[in-house]
Amino acid sequence: MRRIVLTLAAVAVSATSLHAQRKVHAAYAVTPDVSVRLFASVGTVQVVGWDKDSVVVSGIVASGSDVALGTPGAGPTRGLKLFVESPTEQAVREGSLTVRVPRGARVWLKTGSADVTAGEVTGGLDLNVVGGSITVHGSPRELRAESMDGAVTIDGTPSWMRVKTATGNITLRGGEDVGASTISGTIDARGGEVERVKLESTTGAIRFALGLTRGASVEMETHSGPIDVQLSRKMQPEIDAATVTATIENLWSKIAPVTGREGRGMSLEIGGGQMGGRVVLRSFKGKITVRGL
Amino acid sequence: MSEHTSPDDRLNELTAALSSEIAPPSDLWPAIRGELAPRTRRTIHWDTRWRLAAAALLVAASSSILTMFAMRAREHAPATVAVTPRDTAPVTQRLPAHLAVAERGYERSVDALWRTLDERRDSLAPSTVATVERSLRIADSAIAEARSALEQDPSNRVLAELFVSNYERKIDLLRRATELAPRT
Numbered sequence: 323m324r325r326i327v328l329t330l331a332a333v334a335v336s337a338t339s340l341h342a343q344r345k346v347h348a349a350y351a352v353t354p355d356v357s358v359r360l361f362a363s364v365g366t367v368q369v370v371g372w373d374k375d376s377v378v379v380s381g382i383v384a385s386g387s388d389v390a391l392g393t394p395g396a397g398p399t400r401g402l403k404l405f406v407e408s409p410t411e412q413a414v415r416e417g418s419l420t421v422r423v424p425r426g427a428r429v430w431l432k433t434g435s436a437d438v439t440a441g442e443v444t445g446g447l448d449l450n451v452v453g454g455s456i457t458v459h460g461s462p463r464e465l466r467a468e469s470m471d472g473a474v475t476i477d478g479t480p481s482w483m484r485v486k487t488a489t490g491n492i493t494l495r496g497g498e499d500v501g502a503s504t505i506s507g508t509i510d511a512r513g514g515e516v517e518r519v520k521l522e523s524t525t526g527a528i529r530f531a532l533g534l535t536r537g538a539s540v541e542m543e544t545h546s547g548p549i550d551v552q553l554s555r556k557m558q559p560e561i562d563a564a565t566v567t568a569t570i571e572n573l574w575s576k577i578a579p580v581t582g583r584e585g586r587g588m589s590l591e592i593g594g595g596q597m598g599g600r601v602v603l604r605s606f607k608g609k610i611t612v613r614g615l
Numbered sequence: 616m617s618e619h620t621s622p623d624d625r626l627n628e629l630t631a632a633l634s635s636e637i638a639p640p641s642d643l644w645p646a647i648r649g650e651l652a653p654r655t656r657r658t659i660h661w662d663t664r665w666r667l668a669a670a671a672l673l674v675a676a677s678s679s680i681l682t683m684f685a686m687r688a689r690e691h692a693p694a695t696v697a698v699t700p701r702d703t704a705p706v707t708q709r710l711p712a713h714l715a716v717a718e719r720g721y722e723r724s725v726d727a728l729w730r731t732l733d734e735r736r737d738s739l740a741p742s743t744v745a746t747v748e749r750s751l752r753i754a755d756s757a758i759a760e761a762r763s764a765l766e767q768d769p770s771n772r773v774l775a776e777l778f779v780s781n782y783e784r785k786i787d788l789l790r791r792a793t794e795l796a797p798r799t
Contacts, residue, residue, distance in 0.1 A: 363799070435799070452740070452746075468791060470750075470792075486791065488747065488791075489746060503784060503787070505750040524757050524784055543776075565773075566773060566774050604773055606760065606764070
């Protein structure tokens with residue numbers, strides 16, 4: 323009897339929830355390089371690049387949501403502005419959108435606590451969340467990803483990338499021109515190759531284990547987070563590391579770090595081979611470790 | 616052999632044939648002397664006076680506008696505004712001059728962004744405000760620590776770089792916070 327009551331209760335809750343939602347579907351003929359601006363206060367947003375010159379928005383939002391998806395025009399459009407705002411926090415969490423865009427599209431997405439996933443876009447992505455996470459698959463030409471709380475994971479090698487968080491952790495795999503900055507999140511860069519990169523944190527740990535292209539430029543900077551750098555022995559970059567109060571551990575070569583003036587802080591300078599690139603490491607009080615990959 | 620003469624040789628021949636002196640026109644000097652002659656006291660006096668007057672007007676106008684904005688910001692700020700402790704009240708005398716100047720600029724940006732954030736505070740989710748404030752406290756603490764170390768070791772370039780970077784991260788965070796969408 324108890325099981326029946328529980329089942330009925332579950333069905334009732336589910337029905338209420340379903341009743342409070344409505345489907346969203348809109349399709350537009352667009353140019354291959356269309357610019358899409360989407361503001362969506364929903365729980366999840368998925369952006370998928372495809373080989374069609376059309377944008378299709380589909381999903382579920384809470385009833386009572388303010389939805390402005392525009393009217394499809396007669397011909398292919400070069401720009402779209404889409405807007406979904408849910409009435410309550412609960413409604414936000416229940417909403418879910420999938421946006422299919424031409425691969426070469428430029429997508430600007432702003433949302434609150436949504437978990438955003440983007441993949442197969444080779445154009446540009448500008449993703450901005452507060453509490454949700456951002457995951458990007460593939461390698462867009464330009465990527466800007468900003469989050470306050472949420473984690474940002476870039477599982478690709480964009481040509482140009484800037485990632486910023488306040489407390490969220492950042493994971494990336496390299497690229498041509500990479501910048502990542504956080505206050506207290508961690509930065510984990512591993513698995514790929516990089517040409518120019520600057521990673522900075524205030525208190526978060528920085529871990530770097532990327533291959534370097536010829537003549538690569540690598541900069542890492544922190545106030546108090548530890549910096550752990552692993553470098554491939556194929557390249558012989560010039561290394562210039564300095565701390566204000568922290569120690570430097572050199573497991574990369576036999577050169578010993580030098581203790582700074584007044585016995586505080588350390589510096590380490592290692593000459594590099596031709597075209598081996600340059601690695602600059604700066605820390606106030608976070609320990610720096612340099613070692614082989 | 617002339618068909619084998621290079622363009623450079625030909626150019627040398629032509630330039631060698633040119634006169635090495637050119638006499639200036641006889642009526643040129645009076646005009647130059649007129650331009651070189653010292654300006655009259657009256658001219659300089661009025662130029663300076665006009666410049667000073669214009670500068671005074673500019674300063675007065677900018678000051679009034681800034682005051683007006685500050686007063687408006689204060690009027691529109693909610694009663695609960697005095698939110699976050701400002702850990703890094705600068706004492707710029709003890710920093711190297713270029714950093715003191717930079718810090719004053721950063722502080723002006725921070726103040727302006729804080730006013731904007733305070734105005735928007737009620738439209739943001741409390742959890743977001745908490746995250747931003749927590750991160751700003753971390754940034755402030757790092758700035759204060761780097762600043763204090765710089766006072767002890769003002770010629771430390773690494774320290775100066777870190778000090779500036781800490782400010783830039785703080786300002787960037789504030790800027791992003793002011794750009795957040797309502798209810799996020």
